[in-house]
Amino acid sequence: xxxxxxxxxxxxxxxxxxxxxxxxxxxxxxxxxxxxxxxxxxxxxxxxxxxxxxxxxxxxxxxxxxxxxxxxxxxxxxxxxxxxxxxxxxxxxxxxxxxxxxxxxxx
Amino acid sequence: xxxxxxxxxxxxxxxxxxxxxxxxxxxxxxxxxxxxxxxxxxxxxxxxxxxxxxxxxxxxxxxxxxxxxxxxxxxxxxxxxxxxxxxxxxxxxxxxxxxxxxxxxxxxxxxxxxxxxxxxxxxxxxxxxxxxxxxxxxxxxxxxxxxxxxxxxxxxxxxxxxxxxxxxxxxxxxxxxxxxxxxxxxxxxxxxxxxxxxxxxxxxxxxxxxxxxxxxxxxxxxxxxxxxxxxxxxxxxxxxxxxxxxxxxxxxxxxxxxxxxxxxxxxxxxxxxxxxxxxxxxxxxxxxxxxxxxxxxxxxxxxxxxxxxxxxxxxxxxxxxxxxxxxxxxxxxxxxxxxxxxxxxxxxxxxxxxxxxxxxxxxxxxxxxxxxxxxxxxxxxxxxxxxxxxxxxxxxxxxxxxxxxxxxxx
Numbered sequence: 001x002x003x004x005x006x007x008x009x010x011x012x013x014x015x016x017x018x019x020x021x022x023x024x025x026x027x028x029x030x031x032x033x034x035x036x037x038x039x040x041x042x043x044x045x046x047x048x049x050x051x052x053x054x055x056x057x058x059x060x061x062x063x064x065x066x067x068x069x070x071x072x073x074x075x076x077x078x079x080x081x082x083x084x085x086x087x088x089x090x091x092x093x094x095x096x097x098x099x100x101x102x103x104x105x106x107x
Numbered sequence: 108x109x110x111x112x113x114x115x116x117x118x119x120x121x122x123x124x125x126x127x128x129x130x131x132x133x134x135x136x137x138x139x140x141x142x143x144x145x146x147x148x149x150x151x152x153x154x155x156x157x158x159x160x161x162x163x164x165x166x167x168x169x170x171x172x173x174x175x176x177x178x179x180x181x182x183x184x185x186x187x188x189x190x191x192x193x194x195x196x197x198x199x200x201x202x203x204x205x206x207x208x209x210x211x212x213x214x215x216x217x218x219x220x221x222x223x224x225x226x227x228x229x230x231x232x233x234x235x236x237x238x239x240x241x242x243x244x245x246x247x248x249x250x251x252x253x254x255x256x257x258x259x260x261x262x263x264x265x266x267x268x269x270x271x272x273x274x275x276x277x278x279x280x281x282x283x284x285x286x287x288x289x290x291x292x293x294x295x296x297x298x299x300x301x302x303x304x305x306x307x308x309x310x311x312x313x314x315x316x317x318x319x320x321x322x323x324x325x326x327x328x329x330x331x332x333x334x335x336x337x338x339x340x341x342x343x344x345x346x347x348x349x350x351x352x353x354x355x356x357x358x359x360x361x362x363x364x365x366x367x368x369x370x371x372x373x374x375x376x377x378x379x380x381x382x383x384x385x386x387x388x389x390x391x392x393x394x395x396x397x398x399x400x401x402x403x404x405x406x407x408x409x410x411x412x413x414x415x416x417x418x419x420x421x422x423x424x425x426x427x428x429x430x431x432x433x434x435x436x437x438x439x440x441x442x443x444x445x446x447x448x449x450x451x452x453x454x455x456x457x458x459x460x461x462x463x464x465x466x467x468x469x470x471x472x473x474x475x476x477x478x479x480x481x482x483x484x485x486x487x488x489x490x491x492x493x494x495x496x497x498x499x500x501x502x503x504x505x506x507x508x509x510x511x512x513x514x515x516x517x
Contacts, residue, residue: 054298057176093175093298103211 018065018073025062029055032098038105047097047104054094061087145280148224151197153504154360155348156511158230159440159466160337163315164278167308167444168285169366169462170293171234171271171497172300179243183516185299189231189275189292190510196284199224202291216294219287225279229288231511232274232364232499240272248515250349250358250500252468256365256475260482261493268304268368268495276364276464278442282309304495306368308444308462315442321395321403324461325371325445326490328388329395332403333430335440346438346473347466357514360503363470365439367496368446371460376490387486389424397426409433423486429477437473439465460491470498 032051039048061083065074079087149157174182192202196219203214238249258264277288286307293302312324313331316338324330335342344350349361376384385391385398395403398420399411409427411419420427431438447459467473482488505511 050298089175089301093301096294096297099212103208106210 017076018062018079019071022062022073025055025058028098032101035101035105039101042104044104047100051094051097051101054090054097058087058090058094061090146223146225148198149226149228151194151229151505152507155362156228156230156501156504157197158228158276158278159362159442159501160315160343160347161228162226162319162337163311163313163442164226164228164280164285165311166279166282166285167311167462167464168277168282168289168305169308169464170275170277170289170305171303172273172275172293172296173303174237174240174243174272174299175301176242177299179245179516181299182237182243185296186231186512186515187510188295190505192292192295193229193231193288193511196288196291197224197227197229199227202295216287216291219281219284222281222284225281225284227277227279227284227288229292230276230278230364230501232276232501233512233515234271234273234497234499236270237272245515248355248357250355250361250363251353252349252363252470253498253500254471256470256498259475259478259493261488262482263492263494265495268306270497271303271499273300274364274366274497274499282307306446306462308446310445312443312445312461313441315440324443325373325459326376326384326388328384328390328392329403330443330461331441332390332395333407335438337440342438343440346468347440349468355514357517358500358502362466362468362501363474364499364501365463365465365467365470365474365496366499367463368494369461369463370458370492370494372490372492373457373459379490386421387425387490389420389426398424421486423484425481425485425487428480428485434477434480437476439467439473439477441465463496466501 032055036048039045062073065079065083066072067074149161151157177185195202199222201215201217201220205213205215205217205220233250233253235249235253235255237243238245238253275289275292277285279285279288289305293300311322313334314321315331315334315336317336318338321329321332335346337343337347347362349359349363351359353359353361379387381392389407390397394401396405397407399408400406407420407426407430409418409420409430409432413419418427427433441463442465443461443463445459446462447457449458450456451458465474482493502512502514505513
């Protein structure tokens with residue numbers, strides 16, 4: 001999950017940040033779902049549940065910026081400073097447990 | 108700015124480099140009498156939390172945290188994990204393995220490896236907002252004196268650096284050790300808490316034991332000559348610790364922490380004449396003696412008058428207004444640190460001052476009463492501004508196997 005998507009560093013000029021962020025989030029979640037059975041088999045269902053809950057938190061925040069536009073989202077410039085901070089913190093909260101998955105499911 | 112500050116601290120901290128040891132070496136650092144060296148261990152467990160009555164270290168990193176939708180059991184898990192990590196770090200051990208698994212992020216972030224315990228203390232506090240959070244259901248456990256102090260005269264507190272559900276005060280004789288503590292606690296808490304604000308203090312401004320000499324604050328004056336000393340157990344039980352009067356039995360032995368950013372308008376201060384500076388404080392700059400004495404520890408004679416019956420210590424001098432005799436005998440334990448945050452982006456002036464921390468048994472009767480008087484009349488107000496801070500209830504200490512704040516859940 002790329003932190004720079006939501007801090008606006010990547011698409012400062014094209015303003016596609018939120019749709020890009022959504023694509024990134026979908027991708028991460030898909031990857032996690034592929035690993036989840038292995039994680040549960042390792043007895044880490046609590047970790048899996050935590051990660052899913054935190055994916056939901058980020059997704060819920062992002063959904064509030066859905067707009068009927070070609071990209072499907074408001075421009076990044078419309079994201080309030082408080083929400084930018086909240087997004088960054090929610091991504092950190094998600095990425096922290098996510099970062100432990102690879103080691104747990106590796107043989 | 109951040110880089111400059113880091114570089115400055117690296118230079119300033121070079122003289123205090125700790126012993127290079129792996130960890131788990133608590134006994135190694137304590138001599139036979141149990142007194143710890145400058146690099147040694149301050150025991151985490153005890154009736155009271157360390158970092159209050161224990162000797163003030165040279166460095167501070169203070170962090171305030173907000174809960175993010177955490178439940179009561181999340182909070183209990185957090186305090187238990189924080190306590191376990193604090194026990195390890197105060198003994199100079201990492202919070203978990205750094206080495207050993209190439210595929211996993213290291214459990215401990217690693218920057219304090221080899222620096223030793225450096226007398227690290229980690230002191231946890233609970234903000235008023237924690238007890239008004241309905242989801243946690245802790246209203247019935249609220250310490251009786253934990254009520255927001257409200258704006259006091261002269262306050263210009265910025266919300267972004269005020270308040271917080273929880274606080275962590277990490278003090279050590281090495282700045283990296285103190286930073287490592289707050290950083291790793293933030294990481295352990297990720298998902299349950301977010302950092303609300305932090306502050307780094309680079310030099311202690313108070314002597315908190317009878318054996319420490321009095322340091323100077325950034326105004327160049329000795330600060331805290333008449334501070335409560337933590338080893339004065341009678342004064343601590345009278346002014347510092349919540350006692351039998353506290354209806355919340357679990358909180359007896361706790362204390363209340365008040366933090367304040369006191370921004371010093373350094374440029375204005377530096378061009379004030381020596382006489383003006385000394386009249387503002389009520390002490391001589393070089394010796395630290397009161398204007399009515401010759402030596403630092405000479406008594407402050409507030410009633411002494413000079414020619415034409417003018418009080419020698421001016422009526423609006425800082426030490427007069429802060430004196431116990433001016434405040435119904437009330438005293439507080441100060442444990443503040445000098446800070447700098449680089450340059451004020453608006454004025455281009457130095458953003459520096461005192462990160463004030465005090466401990467007391469009753470924040471309204473002690474800190475707020477004293478600060479109300481100071482905020483209204485202190486001559487020093489021309490050179491300072493209170494720009495942020497918080498009030499926190501500091502629970503009693505944890506026993507081995509227990510955790511700080513356990514009484515919230517009993």
